[in-house]
Amino acid sequence: MSRDTLTGSRIRERRVAQGVKQADLARKAGISASYLNLIEHNRRRIGGKLLLDIAEVLQVEPALLTEGAGATLIAALRETALDMNAPAELDRVDEFAGRFPGWAQLLAECRGRIATLERTVETLTDRMTHDPHLAASLHEMLSTVTAIHSTASILAEPGEIDPDWRARFHRNIHEDSARLAETSRGLVTYLEADDASATQTGSPQEELETLLDGIQHHVPELEDGGRVDQALKRVGQGASAAARDILQHWLERYAQDAKALPLESFAAPLRRYGPDPVALAGALGADPARVMRRLASLPAEILPEPVGLAICDASGVLRYRKPLPDFPMPRFGAACPLWPLYHALNRPQVILSRPLVQPGRTGHGIWADALAVPQGLAVNDDAQYESHMLVRTYQPGATDAPPREVGVACRVCPRDACTARSEPSILSATA
Amino acid sequence: MSGQVLLIEDEPNIIEAIKFILSREGWHVHTHSNGVDAADVVRSRAPDVLILDVMLPGRSGYDILRELRDDPATAALPVLMLTARGQSKDREMAERAGASRFMTKPFSNAEVLDAVRALTSVA
Numbered sequence: 001m002s003r004d005t006l007t008g009s010r011i012r013e014r015r016v017a018q019g020v021k022q023a024d025l026a027r028k029a030g031i032s033a034s035y036l037n038l039i040e041h042n043r044r045r046i047g048g049k050l051l052l053d054i055a056e057v058l059q060v061e062p063a064l065l066t067e068g069a070g071a072t073l074i075a076a077l078r079e080t081a082l083d084m085n086a087p088a089e090l091d092r093v094d095e096f097a098g099r100f101p102g103w104a105q106l107l108a109e110c111r112g113r114i115a116t117l118e119r120t121v122e123t124l125t126d127r128m129t130h131d132p133h134l135a136a137s138l139h140e141m142l143s144t145v146t147a148i149h150s151t152a153s154i155l156a157e158p159g160e161i162d163p164d165w166r167a168r169f170h171r172n173i174h175e176d177s178a179r180l181a182e183t184s185r186g187l188v189t190y191l192e193a194d195d196a197s198a199t200q201t202g203s204p205q206e207e208l209e210t211l212l213d214g215i216q217h218h219v220p221e222l223e224d225g226g227r228v229d230q231a232l233k234r235v236g237q238g239a240s241a242a243a244r245d246i247l248q249h250w251l252e253r254y255a256q257d258a259k260a261l262p263l264e265s266f267a268a269p270l271r272r273y274g275p276d277p278v279a280l281a282g283a284l285g286a287d288p289a290r291v292m293r294r295l296a297s298l299p300a301e302i303l304p305e306p307v308g309l310a311i312c313d314a315s316g317v318l319r320y321r322k323p324l325p326d327f328p329m330p331r332f333g334a335a336c337p338l339w340p341l342y343h344a345l346n347r348p349q350v351i352l353s354r355p356l357v358q359p360g361r362t363g364h365g366i367w368a369d370a371l372a373v374p375q376g377l378a379v380n381d382d383a384q385y386e387s388h389m390l391v392r393t394y395q396p397g398a399t400d401a402p403p404r405e406v407g408v409a410c411r412v413c414p415r416d417a418c419t420a421r422s423e424p425s426i427l428s429a430t431a
Numbered sequence: 432m433s434g435q436v437l438l439i440e441d442e443p444n445i446i447e448a449i450k451f452i453l454s455r456e457g458w459h460v461h462t463h464s465n466g467v468d469a470a471d472v473v474r475s476r477a478p479d480v481l482i483l484d485v486m487l488p489g490r491s492g493y494d495i496l497r498e499l500r501d502d503p504a505t506a507a508l509p510v511l512m513l514t515a516r517g518q519s520k521d522r523e524m525a526e527r528a529g530a531s532r533f534m535t536k537p538f539s540n541a542e543v544l545d546a547v548r549a550l551t552s553v554a
Contacts, residue, residue, distance in 0.1 A: 047477035139486055143442045146537040150448035153540045165451065172444040314467070314489045321499070382465050 006094060010065045012040035012057045013099045017430070029053045064098070073097055076108035084109065086297060133204055133242055136142060137187045144180045149171055158255050190242055207243035208250065209321060211235055217322055222255045222261055230257075233265055234406040250320070254297060259292045261286055263302065275307045277390050289373045292390040296322050308391040310341050314384055327358065327366050327391045331407035338406040340370035340388035348372040348385050355394065355395045355403040359414050367394045433484070434551055437478035439495075440513065441487050442451045449482065452540045453547065466490030466530050470498045473505060480550050482543075485514040485525070493528040500529035509550035 015025050026036040038044040045119035046054070047066075055062040056151035074097055081088035087396065089096075097104040151169045154161070159168075203209035221231050228251045235251070236244040265284060273279035275295050308324035314333060322327040335341070340352040351371045369390050407413030410423045436453055440446050441464045450460045463472045466487030473481055473495075481499075485492040492512060499505040512530040513522055525533040532546050 060543070138516040142536045147444035147448060149537045150540050150543075151444060154448060154451060168447070169451075172447060176444055222508060275460055315491065316487075382467065388479070 006042060006067050006098075007046055008039045008042040008044070009095060011036075011046075011054055013095065014060055014065070017099060018058065020058070020196070020307040025054065025057055028057045038429070061417070063302070064101075069340070073101075073104055073108055074080060077104055077110060080107060080257045095195075118263040133190060134187075137183060137190065140183050141180065141187065142181065145178050148176045148180065151176070159169070204240060205244055205319070206241035207239055209247045211239060211243070212322070213248075213249060216299070217297050219251065219254055219297070222251065222258050225259070228252050228255050240267065257290050257293050257297070260290060265296070266302065270304060274304055275390075275392050278353060280396070288369075289371050289388045292371070292388045295390060305392060310389045310391075311386060312336065312341055312345075313386050314345060316342060316345075319386070322392070324366070326393055327356075327406050330412075331413075333409060334422070335409055336407040336413065337422070338404065338418075339409070340368050340404075341387050344370040344387045344389070345385060348383075355399055355401055356391070356406050357403040358406060358408065362365055363401075365394050365400075366391050433477035436480045436482060437473060437554065438462045438474050438482045439466075439472070439487065439492070440464060440482070440484040442484075444483060445539075448540070449543060452454070456544060458547070461492050462470060464488075466492070466495060467478060469495045470505075473508070474502070476546045477504075479509070480547050482547070483508045483510055483512050483530075485512060487549075491523055496528040496530060497524075510522055511543075511550060 022036055022040070026033040028357070029036070030053065031050065032267050035044065039046050051062055051065065052381055058065075074093055077097060078090060080086075081090055081093070081372040113168070144239065151172050154231070155166065155169055155173075176221050184280040215235055219231050219235065222228070228248065232244065232248050232249050236247045239247065256396060257331045266280070268285040269280050273283065277288050277291045277295060280286070281291045281296070284291065292309055295303065301308070307322075309320065309322045309329050310318055310329055312318050312322035312335075316337075318329070318335060329335060330352060333386075340354060340356075344350070344352050352368075356366045356367060356368050358366070370387060371389075372385045375386050376384070378384070406414065407415055407418070410418075410421050413421075415421075438449055438453075438460055440449070443464070446462050446464065450462060451460050453460045455530070459462060461476050461478065463469060467489035469483075469487065470492065483492045483496060487502070488494070493499045496510060496512070499508060499510070509531045511532045511534060512525045512528075513536060514525070515536045521534050531550055532551075534542060534546060539541075
């Protein structure tokens with residue numbers, strides 16, 4: 001029965017709730033008890049003066065009898081029951097809201113509060129999972145505590161230990177306790193200093209991305225040989241200490257890249273080859289990874305078409321992301337493991353160049369060039385690699401190579417059968 | 432007890448402590464601290480038990496374990512995974528990757544010894 005035909009039910013509910021006899025209400029409204037009975041059972045329509053009279057006798061607004069509780073409240077109550085998977089009488093929700101409007105409103109507001117709290121919990125959980133600084137600090141602390149705990153246990157055990165080992169363990173505990181103190185201090189400073197900004201913008205990495213988006217990833221003063229500290233002052237204004245620290249490293253590398261490959265050196269090769277990092281690296285005699293970073297920082301008036309760039313460290317964590325409209329990149333967590341960005345880590349120093357296609361995207365094709373290169377020099381030690389992947393559009397038919405199907409991230413990827421999937425997709429869950 | 436244990440962990444002082452307590456019990460302990468070539472090291476060492484940290488430079492312990500489980504030569508190798516996170520989903524990830532046992536830092540020396548003994552007695 002539709003809500004607007006339940007006026008009679010609402011009259012009955014109100015009357016019963018107030019303890020008024022049917023005959024008394026009928027008499028005061030100037031109608032027979034039997035006619036009121038038909039109205040209350042929704043077998044006679046009611047409106048006009050009679051409705052006003054009954055509303056006056058019951059001391060309620062006429063609209064409350066004709067419309068019942070607000071549609072928003074009814075919808076909220078329905079959603080509450082569905083959210084909680086509760087065996088509530090959905091067919092009587094209108095009756096409930098009309099009869100107990102205060103309780104109904106309270107229930108709806110409780111649902112709102114629960115939803116807000118759930119979002120907060122989700123955000124905090126997400127931060128623990130995806131804030132690289134926080135995760136790294138906690139991992140460092142727990143590892144150090146484990147080392148101290150194990151070493152101290154050995155020393156505390158009865159029996160003799162070789163003096164050399166004993167001395168070594170004492171030294172280890174001393175080193176680890178100093179490291180633990182330092183990590184703890186750093187973590188407390190990070191959590192306290194970033195309290196306001198981090199809860200608003202997320203991790204320092206996300207803050208950096210917001211700053212870089214604000215300047216379109218281009219720093220004019222560094223193109224002209226300006227100082228990094230001055231650029232940091234301008235670009236990092238209002239940023240947290242942790243974000244400024246990451247930004248400083250980014251700016252320092254920007255300055256080195258700009259010095260090695262000045263803007264003017266790009267003009268002619270760009271006209272000839274377009275934003276093809278492999279061809280440009282050959283023409284300029286430059287490191288292809290550096291060319292990719294320079295392409296991502298070029299202003300729109302120089303770059304013939306937009307490019308996107310992702311950079312990850314050897315653990316796969318994205319340290320830089322500049323997405324394309326046709327190639328979005330996840331803001332939180334890991335990207336699609338099928339990206340050539342990650343395959344390049346398995347084949348360092350080799351450029352992996354191929355077309356890509358993302359499910360549901362039928363616009364331009366995407367061409368990706370990926371390359372993993374060592375960071376700095378490694379002497380008698382393993383090199384630390386970071387991988388770059390430059391993405392740009394290309395016209396369909398421009399290549400015979402079959403495009404590789406990739407996603408954005410597992411959570412938002414509909415490719416159920418993917419062997420690289422690490423977590424269920426919210427798309428398939430709702431399908 | 433005797434046998435070969437391979438410990439892949441990047442924290443040098445944890446390596447030193449675990450190596451000490453296992454060696455004292457008669458185990459021969461090899462160590463490695465890099466994720467990138469860890470799977471190759473496991474194959475070449477062919478240990479009786481592998482102790483594998485989750486967060487390693489270059490490659491995660493989960494990835495390494497998945498590769499080992501896909502290789503018939505190492506598919507049945509007893510593996511004790513060490514992690515700094517004890518959430519149920521981390522445990523689930525370890526189980527899915529094929530871990531025989533899962534241990535959350537900070538752990539005690541006795542727990543490590545018990546786990547290695549249990550894994551070798553099952554194996």
